Amino acid sequence: TWDVKTTTYNTSGVKTGYVVDYDAGEARSQMSFAYTGGILTNRTITNSDGSASEASYNTSGEMQHVRNTASDGTMFVLGGTGDNTLTxxxxDDLFEGGTGNDIFEFSGTVGNDTILDFTDGQDRLDLxxxxxxxxxDLQNASAISEVDGNTVIDLGADGSVTLNGLALSDFDSSDLFGLPS
Structure with a gap:
């Protein structure tokens, strides 16, 4: 059995989503209607051990991303076939963007994260x-280096981002999102 717990609306009174609880809150599903490409469906399941899985799909049924969270809080974030923004x-999280031009967005305390498939000239980091x-900016702050053939960006007390398999010599400003105009 299930029941609708919450319905959300935007400032214009348009329904933007709802949350459905199944079996005393052991699983949760959310549908969101605020997506420029049509309806975006988010599904989140939280297991009794604290681990969780989240997936987003667009109206064509294409997976936008999957995020699995272990009970210790570590996430594995998997992008879909399109252009994704992954957080x-x-x-200490693991990212795999999949195909498409992906943006890996970092803010706040991130742990020591690793991007497994960063594609030079295609994917970008938002730092x-x-x-x-x-x-x-990274060089002036001595925040970028190469360790064992991987580009590593040191975010100080907030963590680090490792671009697995990407040599520092292949990393340039075009790999960063948010270039000044």
Whole structure:
């Protein structure tokens, strides 16, 4: 059995989503109607051990992203076939963007995250929350290095981002989102 717990509306009175609880809150599903490409469906399941899984699909049934969270808070974030914006949590997360031109967005405390499939010239990092919009910004702050063939960006107390398999010599300002105009 299930029942609708919450219905949300925007300022114009248009329904933007609802939350459905199943079996005493062991699973949760949310449908959102605020998507420029049509209806976007979000599904989140929280297991009794604290682990969770989230997925988003557009009206064509194309997966937009999947986010699995282990009981220790570590996330595995998987992008779909399109152009995705992927975010993680405050623990050591793993990202795989899949195909498309993906943006990996980081802000606040992120842990020591790893992007498994960063594609130079296609995918981009959004580090603008830390004031990094160019390669020079990272170099001036001594925040970028290469470790064992991987580009590593040091965010200080907020964590780090490792671009697995991407040499530092292949990383440039075009790989960053938020370039000044």
């Amino acid at each position: 993680g949590g405050s623990n 603008s929350a830390y004031g990094y919009t160019t390669l020079a």
